[in-house]
Amino acid sequence: MKTTTVIAGLMAATLALTATHAMARGGHGKGPQATFEQLDADGSGEVTQAEMAAWRDAQRAAADTDGDGALSREEMLAAAEARNAERAERRIDRMIDRMDANGDGVVQFDEMPERNADRAAERFARVDTDGSGGLSEAEFDAAKDKRAGRKGKRGEGRDRG
Numbered sequence: 001m002k003t004t005t006v007i008a009g010l011m012a013a014t015l016a017l018t019a020t021h022a023m024a025r026g027g028h029g030k031g032p033q034a035t036f037e038q039l040d041a042d043g044s045g046e047v048t049q050a051e052m053a054a055w056r057d058a059q060r061a062a063a064d065t066d067g068d069g070a071l072s073r074e075e076m077l078a079a080a081e082a083r084n085a086e087r088a089e090r091r092i093d094r095m096i097d098r099m100d101a102n103g104d105g106v107v108q109f110d111e112m113p114e115r116n117a118d119r120a121a122e123r124f125a126r127v128d129t130d131g132s133g134g135l136s137e138a139e140f141d142a143a144k145d146k147r148a149g150r151k152g153k154r155g156e157g158r159d160r161g
Contacts (some may be wrong), residue, residue, distance in 0.1 A: 016079040047094050063071055063079040071079075099107045127143040128135055136144075 034055050036047065039051050041051050041054060062070070063075050065075055065078065066072075069093045096105065096107055099111050099113070102108070124135075127139055129139055129142075130136070
């Protein structure tokens with residue numbers, strides 16, 4: 001009995017530490033992620049279970065826009081869209097920081113890297129089956145059909161609707 005209690009306690013502690021670590025580093029889970037500073041509400045340098053619960057409750061309350069103590073489908077979708085918009089903003093800001101060579105806050109077309117140009121040229125050459133340097137409608141359609149066939153095999157049995 002005592003061994004079971006010890007094992008259960010260790011599992012609970014491990015789970016709590018894992019969750020705290022994932023939240024503190026902005027983990028890759030679904031749903032909102034907190035920074036360590038957000039979770040450490042009292043600034044003590046430690047995150048308690050109570051602080052984690054308070055953060056979770058605040059996230060739920062923020063999503064519950066009608067204040068009824070429940071999350072409707074619409075409220076969940078709105079919260080997910082807000083999180084996705086925040087992630088997109090962060091990604092875009094990082095892209096601008098990385099590519100904006102002249103520091104003007106926008107990315108000029110000539111600042112955008114030509115990624116995979118060689119690979120794109122190889123793909124084009126494969127599709128240009130007659131070697132003319134251009135794609136006929138038949139070559140274009142054949143490549144499109146081949147690509148659709150590959151996607152179909154990967155996604156068989158899944159509803160993409």
